[in-house]
Amino acid sequence: MNALPDPRTLDLIPEQTVPVTVLTGFLGSGKTSLIRRLLALPQAADTAVIVNEFGEIGLDHLLIESVDENIVVLPGGCLCCQAQGDLARALRSLQDKVALGRIPPFARVIVETSGLAYPTAILQAFVSDPLRLSRYRLTGLVTVIDAVLGLGQIWRHETARAQLALADRLLVTKLDLTDERGRSRLMNELRRLSGVPIEAAATDAQLATQLFDMAPAVHQHLTSVATWHAAAFDSLVLRLSSPVDLHAFQAGIENLAHQRGESLLRLKAMADITGDDRPVSFHAVQHLVAPPRFLEAIPRTAPRVLVAIFMAGAGEDIRRDLRDVMVRAVEGVR
Numbered sequence: 001m002n003a004l005p006d007p008r009t010l011d012l013i014p015e016q017t018v019p020v021t022v023l024t025g026f027l028g029s030g031k032t033s034l035i036r037r038l039l040a041l042p043q044a045a046d047t048a049v050i051v052n053e054f055g056e057i058g059l060d061h062l063l064i065e066s067v068d069e070n071i072v073v074l075p076g077g078c079l080c081c082q083a084q085g086d087l088a089r090a091l092r093s094l095q096d097k098v099a100l101g102r103i104p105p106f107a108r109v110i111v112e113t114s115g116l117a118y119p120t121a122i123l124q125a126f127v128s129d130p131l132r133l134s135r136y137r138l139t140g141l142v143t144v145i146d147a148v149l150g151l152g153q154i155w156r157h158e159t160a161r162a163q164l165a166l167a168d169r170l171l172v173t174k175l176d177l178t179d180e181r182g183r184s185r186l187m188n189e190l191r192r193l194s195g196v197p198i199e200a201a202a203t204d205a206q207l208a209t210q211l212f213d214m215a216p217a218v219h220q221h222l223t224s225v226a227t228w229h230a231a232a233f234d235s236l237v238l239r240l241s242s243p244v245d246l247h248a249f250q251a252g253i254e255n256l257a258h259q260r261g262e263s264l265l266r267l268k269a270m271a272d273i274t275g276d277d278r279p280v281s282f283h284a285v286q287h288l289v290a291p292p293r294f295l296e297a298i299p300r301t302a303p304r305v306l307v308a309i310f311m312a313g314a315g316e317d318i319r320r321d322l323r324d325v326m327v328r329a330v331e332g333v334r
């Protein structure tokens, strides 16, 4: 009988692990826009995406506007509350789909949390469940900060503070909407609040590096699972079964954001409009309203909905105003 080989002579071949970046940031900070840009870059072609949204109906996977099949949606809740099970299942399901030849192999994963996610439990899933997630390695947590609204959100919302505190890197968006003074105030304040590297703009040339190239995370605050959930916020989903008038709808959203921006944290909609075959996306983040955008690659069967997230106390006013906006948009009254 042959003797067993001397273990000292065996080469241990490390299994390749897939880097995972968790991308977080308060409602409307620009996470989906970053992923849309990332997926258009040749160097990010082999990236899989897991999207989690607050509320039952997710739009982000559609707004990414990629035909990529490597996008998994985790709707109906916040990953923060279900992280350990759902995230592990989503990561495993990506692997299984590759094994079955349903999707091409991927070299990295990006997990977009909902804007209301408290990221502790997501990070904890990697630390406390290493066996189930052994094929993956956490690269780090990137927190997206809105250059215009970010500081206010950090002051007002505990979730935004948690997202900042747990970050391994901050990525500032919407600098195009600030002036030099605002920008330098923001950077000084962020440096005061956080010791991690701050990327002052997400550039196409650097985006893949900014998202995937990080020092290994050492999160010391992961000893207790956050039991926080989204009690302070409420959401509303309206199905948009009729086409709307583009200009009337946009004007209604602008009006609403102007009047209720303090409590209307986020509004996004995908609607059919009169006079054009392409659906259009509409976005507001507090008082900021983006121009409407025609969507070229959306399946006909995708839901046409409006999703609004607001401070729970303001629900009644916002529901009433939104109904008004909808009636005018369908009737074409500005």
Ligand SMILES: Nc1nc2c(ncn2[C@@H]2O[C@H](COP(=O)(O)OP(=O)(O)OP(=O)(O)O)[C@@H](O)[C@H]2O)c(=O)[nH]1
Pocket: 025, 026, 027, 028, 029, 030, 031, 032, 033, 034, 060, 114, 115, 116, 173, 174, 175, 176, 177, 266, 268, 283, 284, 285, 290
């Ligand atoms: N001007 C400007 N607008 C931006 C930038 N990044 C994102 N936006 C706009 O901000 C709005 C929100 O962007 P999203 O990418 O949907 O933000 P998000 O963080 O995914 O939003 P939630 O999923 O609701 O949390 C959209 O209207 C974007 O077009 C930026 O760098 N500059």
